[in-house]
Every structure is written in structure tokens, then in C-alpha cells.
Amino acid sequence: MKDVARAAGVSPATVSRVLTNKANTTAEIKNKVLNAMEEMKYVPNINAQSLSSNRSRTICFTIARNPKEILGNSFFSDVLCGISDAAKLEDYNLQFALFHTIEEQVEKCVKLFKQKQVDGFILTSIRSSDKDLLLKSMQEKKVPFVMIGSSLTHRASSIHNDNVRDSYMATKYLIDKGYKQILLLTPPLKQDVVYDRIHGYQRAIEESGLKSTPEYILYCNDEEEDVIRALDQAKMDGISFDSVITMESIMSLSALKYCQSRGMKVPEDVGILCFNNAPYLDKVSPSISCVDLNPTLLGAEAFKLLLDLIDQPSKSLVNKSITLPSRIIERQSIVT
Amino acid sequence: MKDVARAAGVSPATVSRVLTNKANTTAEIKNKVLNAMEEMKYVPNINAQSLSSNRSRTICFTIARNPKEILGNSFFSDVLCGISDAAKLEDYNLQFALFHTIEEQVEKCVKLFKQKQVDGFILTSIRSSDKDLLLKSMQEKKVPFVMIGSSLTHRASSIHNDNVRDSYMATKYLIDKGYKQILLLTPPLKQDVVYDRIHGYQRAIEESGLKSTPEYILYCNDEEEDVIRALDQAKMDGISFDSVITMESIMSLSALKYCQSRGMKVPEDVGILCFNNAPYLDKVSPSISCVDLNPTLLGAEAFKLLLDLIDQPSKSLVNKSITLPSRIIERQSIVT
DNA sequence: CTGAAAGCGCTTACAG
DNA sequence: CTGAAAGCGCTTACAG
Numbered sequence: 001m002k003d004v005a006r007a008a009g010v011s012p013a014t015v016s017r018v019l020t021n022k023a024n025t026t027a028e029i030k031n032k033v034l035n036a037m038e039e040m041k042y043v044p045n046i047n048a049q050s051l052s053s054n055r056s057r058t059i060c061f062t063i064a065r066n067p068k069e070i071l072g073n074s075f076f077s078d079v080l081c082g083i084s085d086a087a088k089l090e091d092y093n094l095q096f097a098l099f100h101t102i103e104e105q106v107e108k109c110v111k112l113f114k115q116k117q118v119d120g121f122i123l124t125s126i127r128s129s130d131k132d133l134l135l136k137s138m139q140e141k142k143v144p145f146v147m148i149g150s151s152l153t154h155r156a157s158s159i160h161n162d163n164v165r166d167s168y169m170a171t172k173y174l175i176d177k178g179y180k181q182i183l184l185l186t187p188p189l190k191q192d193v194v195y196d197r198i199h200g201y202q203r204a205i206e207e208s209g210l211k212s213t214p215e216y217i218l219y220c221n222d223e224e225e226d227v228i229r230a231l232d233q234a235k236m237d238g239i240s241f242d243s244v245i246t247m248e249s250i251m252s253l254s255a256l257k258y259c260q261s262r263g264m265k266v267p268e269d270v271g272i273l274c275f276n277n278a279p280y281l282d283k284v285s286p287s288i289s290c291v292d293l294n295p296t297l298l299g300a301e302a303f304k305l306l307l308d309l310i311d312q313p314s315k316s317l318v319n320k321s322i323t324l325p326s327r328i329i330e331r332q333s334i335v336t
Numbered sequence: 337m338k339d340v341a342r343a344a345g346v347s348p349a350t351v352s353r354v355l356t357n358k359a360n361t362t363a364e365i366k367n368k369v370l371n372a373m374e375e376m377k378y379v380p381n382i383n384a385q386s387l388s389s390n391r392s393r394t395i396c397f398t399i400a401r402n403p404k405e406i407l408g409n410s411f412f413s414d415v416l417c418g419i420s421d422a423a424k425l426e427d428y429n430l431q432f433a434l435f436h437t438i439e440e441q442v443e444k445c446v447k448l449f450k451q452k453q454v455d456g457f458i459l460t461s462i463r464s465s466d467k468d469l470l471l472k473s474m475q476e477k478k479v480p481f482v483m484i485g486s487s488l489t490h491r492a493s494s495i496h497n498d499n500v501r502d503s504y505m506a507t508k509y510l511i512d513k514g515y516k517q518i519l520l521l522t523p524p525l526k527q528d529v530v531y532d533r534i535h536g537y538q539r540a541i542e543e544s545g546l547k548s549t550p551e552y553i554l555y556c557n558d559e560e561e562d563v564i565r566a567l568d569q570a571k572m573d574g575i576s577f578d579s580v581i582t583m584e585s586i587m588s589l590s591a592l593k594y595c596q597s598r599g600m601k602v603p604e605d606v607g608i609l610c611f612n613n614a615p616y617l618d619k620v621s622p623s624i625s626c627v628d629l630n631p632t633l634l635g636a637e638a639f640k641l642l643l644d645l646i647d648q649p650s651k652s653l654v655n656k657s658i659t660l661p662s663r664i665i666e667r668q669s670i671v672t
Numbered sequence: 673c674t675g676a677a678a679g680c681g682c683t684t685a686c687a688g
Numbered sequence: 689c690t691g692a693a694a695g696c697g698c699t700t701a702c703a704g
Contacts, residue, residue: 001681011691016683024689043450047392048681050383051696058431058453077413084434093453095394096432098420114379116697117394117429224619253619260621280616283560283589285596337697347675352699360673384697387680452681 001044008036019044020053050116059087059306060095060118063125064105064134070125073248075276075295079148082299083122090307102130106137113143120144120306122299128190144309146302151192155319157309159302161293162323163193167200170245170273170291173328175208177335179243179271181216183234185227185255186247188219197247197275215239220251227254243271243334249278252288256333272333286332293326337380344372355380356389386452395423395642396431396454399461400441400470406461409586411612411631415484418635419458426643438466442473449479456480456642458635464526480645482638487528491655493645495638497629498659499529503536506581506609506627509664511544513671515579515607517552519570521563521591522583524555533583533611551575556587563590579607579670585614588624592669608669622668629662 005012010029018025018033025033036042050056061083063070070076080096087094095118099105112118123145126134135154138145147158174182184201186194198217205212215237220230227246234241246252252274256266264270266286274281277292301322308320330336341348346365354361354369361369372378386392397419399406406412416432423430431454435441448454459481462470471490474481483494510518520537522530534553541548552575556566563582570577582588588610592602600606602622610617613628637658644656666672 012681013683013691013693014689017690020683022684026689029689043447045387045681046451046453047383047386048696049683051381051387051698052681052683054696056383061432080432081434084432093448094432096397096416096420096430098417111379112429115382117382250615250619253616257619257621278616279586280589280614283586283593284620285593348697349675349677349699350673353674356699358700362673365673381697384680385699387682387697388699390680 001042004033004036004040004042007040008033054116056093056117056119057091058093058095058118059083059120059122059303059310060097060109060112061122061124062097062099062105062109064099064102064123064130065125065127073250073276074278075249075293076124078295079124079299079302082296082301083303084299085296086300086303090303092303092307102127102133105130106134109145110137110141110143113141120146120310122146122148122302122306124148126191128192128195142313144306144313146306146309148298148302149191149193150196150321157305157319158321159298159305160321160323161298161326163196164200164203166275166291166293166326167197167245168204169200170275170328171201171204172208174243174245174271174273174334175204175210177271180210181241181243183231183239183241183244184217184247185230185244185251186217186219187222187251194247201245216241222248222251222254224254224257227251228258231255231258241270243273246272246274249274249276249281249288249290252290252333253280253284256284256286256288267333267335271335273328277329282331288333289331290329291326292329294324298324337378340369340372340376340378343376344369390452391646392429392453392455393427394429394431394454395456395458395639395646396433396445396448397458397460398433398435398441398445400435400438400459400466401461401463409584409612410614411585411629412460414631415460415635415638418632418637419639420635421632422636422639426639428639428643438463438469441466442470445481446473446477446479449477456482456646458482458484458638458642460484462527464528464531478649480642480649482642482645484634484638485527485529486532486657493641493655493657495634495641495658495660497634497662499532500536500539502611502627502629502662503533503581504540505536506611506664507537507540508544510579510581510607510609510670511540511546513607516546517577517579519567519575519577519580520553520583521566521580521587522553522555523558523587530583537581552577558584558587558590560590560593563587564594567591567594577606579609582608582610585610585612585617585624585626588617588626588669589620592620592622592624603669603671607671609664613665618667624669625667626665627662628665630660634660 001012001015005015015033018030084094135156147156150158150160202212218230220226244255252272259266259270273289275291277290281288337348337351341351351369354366420430471492483492486494486496538548554566556562580591588608595602595606609625611627613626617624
């Protein structure tokens, strides 16, 4: 920097000023400095900048619990792409952290912030049971963060889909197609998204004058054998169904496999619909319809919201919450 | 830090020494300092540390070109998990950058390093045509990096599978199962991995006394319609086949769909095998066999190698290259 | 083994 | 609008 200052015939302070683009500077001087920087291929030391300004221009995207599973889910990959592209536009760097326990996450996030290594966080895949601890800790320490997903019990800035509405819409869509006995297949996770979707599903069922029976909600893990077992069990319990909604896209493959192995035709005998788009859904036969949540946009909006929080901490009290639209992608697994 | 020093009754320098764990310190003093840090919940400012020590303890994982496609591939998700866990053990932070063009990547990587924001890079998904520019630029600027994948024409530290051997093994495996007309389905990418696998495939064919015809190597994109079209074209060209190896796991789904729609039974009429494991492969019917490349280990090893490079730059001339084992996961798409 | 001091490369009130 | 100076919070030769 000193060298640039000398080359441009000004003081280091002035170089800093054109760099930060803050105080007004004569166009002439500004150009001289800019040229000098160009010629010398000057690159400012970020650490020095961060130390002085107390800002790192780095945010961190975190995934909690079972990172491997979650990351393999293309939903999160897309979110990550959205964040990355949005961050690039603002010249922010993106850090990435996977956690295996909630305690680890709390500790590390607070530490990263105190260390001034990271200005804020985008939190995702938080279990309901973890939210309490995590959100409270972050808020106490005044760590800026945005959550992907929502919470009934906690006030926090968040970006999310309207899970109740989406699930209502999905269920309604099946009903409109003539399906009457709709199974809801869900992982046994205590997450708000699960509760919300169950709620939306029930609302649609009831509104349509169909009978809402809790037995039609099946809890099972997303491994194939779990899905098959759950469906077999339902059958044995005398539960007949003409369609299935799965909460994870990967579960829909197992549902399809089940139907095919049991001689049920998809979509005529059984319709299949899942949440979240994924690259394999249109490559199986029949291809599987889904509710697309627009994860890339979700990521981009999460970044923008976080930036607002970082820039204007006072506003963080407002806890802005943004709901994004989603849509149904129609494929062969539902009758037309 | 000053406060800690005061509380412990020592100088800041001493605090720094116990922090960096370098110079010898009396156990007694060390404990006093440690206790003081604990009590005050002292967290060192990373930026100051980095500024002084010229080390950021941050590495960056980069994905070049079509990040969305690539990231959705569970291979890279697994690599990322491997890197993340390995980095955590060494208390390193992980930064993440997606690039849309090679020029962008070169510029940004060099900049991040010069800014002292990042100590080194893990490079992946580099096209052969980009390698020249990228590797040369990084080496010229003395930016430490490790490449996932290998290169014939460039000397660089890398972690990779032996693609020739893996492909040879996969082809041999099919031949041993009795398949005689093996189609190789590959994306039209100018990447070493593609060349190597073609080579291994040809070697196995020739060695087994089967005739090696270039028409059995089909180039097509991984979209469903591309795969179907390629297979239809082959058929029209009078190429009959009893098995298919696909280079991308997602392509195997389309190959399966093709066979099923044309009344060919898998695995009896046509066997299917793909490279890279993926969560959906065991959930389709029949489930699809694959060559598992052990991506998590790949990521972990990449990190370790990079760390060596950063710690001992002199050794970077050695360009260590590590080859990891892979294995075939047997599923239903191949006869037993 | 430890302390005082200089230095890392920036930013930003404070004067002018 | 600009410069001189202090300061950000560490590390690390240099003495002792």
C-alpha cells in the first residue's frame, strides 16, 4: 500500500480512501491511485482490512447433523449455489461448516464470530429440538444469522417456503386429479417442516370432504427397506391407498419400487408426488412429479437478508421473515 | 489478550506463546494463562493472528464450471464432507468457491491467496483444456494447491483414483460375468478421466480376446433424451450390445429406462454398471451396480496433502501424487 | 524462560 | 479533500 501511495504521489490514507470508496476524493487523484494499483498489481491484505474495520466480508453456511446425507440432497446443493452466486456479487466470501452435534455448532459459530472470522451465518437443516438452544445462543451473543426454514416458537430472520400452503396445494392437486386415498410418507423428524406439511395435508383432505384418518400418515426413514416396510405394514393394517406424497424426494423412488413390485400401476393405480426436485426424478420410469421449492432463490435471498442484518444490526430486531413461492412440476407419476 | 495477560500476571507475549504453543513455557505459567483465558472466555482475533503470522488457517475448495450440475453430484458432496471433517481435526476453516469460467477461477484463486485470506486450494472438476492455464497460473504465483484428479501433461500434487485400472477392472468384471458386447457411455468431455477410462476399457476388451470396436464408445450428455438418442442411434447403426457402462451415475438411470421401454430385461438381456455411487442407485428397480470411488476418503486425503504443501512449501516441488483404491458394489443390474 | 518493542497492513478520527 | 498519527490485536526476533 505504501508503495502504491508513493507511486501515486499521495499518502497511504488516501489510497485507503479510494479503496474503501468512502470519503470523497478528487476524480483526478482517484484515477492516479487506481492506475498505480493496477500497475503494481496491488492486492490489499484482507486480514489487515478486517482487523482495522472489524469486518471480514465472509459469511458462513452451516449444515447441522448428518451432513453427508443432507449435502447429498440436491436441495442443499442448490441452496449453496444460490448463496455462492449472491455472495460473489457483493464480493463476499463464503465459508462452509458441517456439524455433527448441535453443541459443536453452537460453540463453533459463536467462536467464528468472536474471532471476527465470519460476519454472519446462514443456518439450515436445524431440528426443532435443536432450535431452542441454537437460536437462543446466537441471539444472546448477538451473532447475525438467517435461518432457512421457519419456527413457530422463535423469533428470528428467516427465509422459507410456506410449508403448510405447499402441502395443502400438493394434496389439493392430487384430489383434483381424482385421487381419494392419499398416503403421506414422512421421515420421523421433529422438524417444523414436517409438522407444517402434515397440517397442510390434513387441511386439504378435510376441506375436500374426504375423511382424514391419522393412519394415512406414515413415519419412516428414507432408506428403501424402511419405506417398503412402512407401506407393507399399511397394507396389512387394511389401509388402502391410491396415491402417495413423500416428503423427501429420495423416498419417492422406494415408493415407486414398492408399487412396481406389488403389481400396482403408477400413475393409474397409485399416484406419486414428492417434495423437492432432484436430478433423478425425471430419469426413472414413470418420471416422478414434485413440488419444486426453488432452492437457488432461497439461497440467494438468504444471503441478501443476512447482509442487511450485518449492515444494520439495529434492524435485526425486526426479524424479517420472507416466504418464497413454490410450484408443482408435473411428470408421469400423476394422471393427467 | 492484554486483559488475560494482566489477569495471569504475565506479559502479552507470554500469552501469545502459550496460545501458539511454540516456545517452551513453564507448566505453571502455562496453566495460569490457560485458566485466565478460560475464565474470561477469551477468543483470539483471527485477523490479527493472520496478519502477524501470515497464515489464515483457511483453505478453499473450488468447483469449476457448471457448479450446479457438479455440486448436485453426490460424488462432490462426499468429497466436501471428507475435506470438512479432515479440516476440522486440524482446526482449519473451509472456504468454498464456485466458478463459472476458468478465467474467473484463476483470477479469484490468485487473489484470495495474495490477500492472505486462504492458505491453499483444493481444485476439482477441471477440464483438460483448462488445466494448462489454471495449473500454470497457480504454480507461477506459488499458490499451494492440490488437484482432485490427475494430469498427464502437468506436474502437480494430486489425489485421484487410477481411472485406467478402475475402468479395466469394471470391464473385466462384466466380461467375467459373461457379457461380451459392452457399450461405454461417456459424456463428451475433454477430461483426462474420460480418456483414461476409455483406455482401461479398451485394454480389458482386447485382453479378453473380444474385438474392440470404437463404435461401442458412445458420447452423449447426461440428459435423458441424449442418452436415449445415443442408444437408439447405436441400435440403428446395427450395434448390438448386452451391457452398458456409464461414466456418470445419473446416466445409468436413463440407460435403464431405455432398456425397460424397449423390452430388454436388465440384467439378463442387458447388464448395467456405472461409475460413482449415488443414493438413488439402490432405490430403482433393478438396483444399479457401480464402481465406488470412495470420495470421502479422497477429500480427506486431499486436505492432508494440501496441509503438507502449506507447511513445507519446499516439498511442493515433489508433487506427490496419491492413488486411492476403489471397489465394485454389486447390485441387481448385473447377473450374478 | 520471559518481557519490551517493533511490526504485520490496513482504517479512521483528528487537524488543517 | 488530504496527511500524520494512532490504533486494530496479534507474533516474534532481540535482549536479558
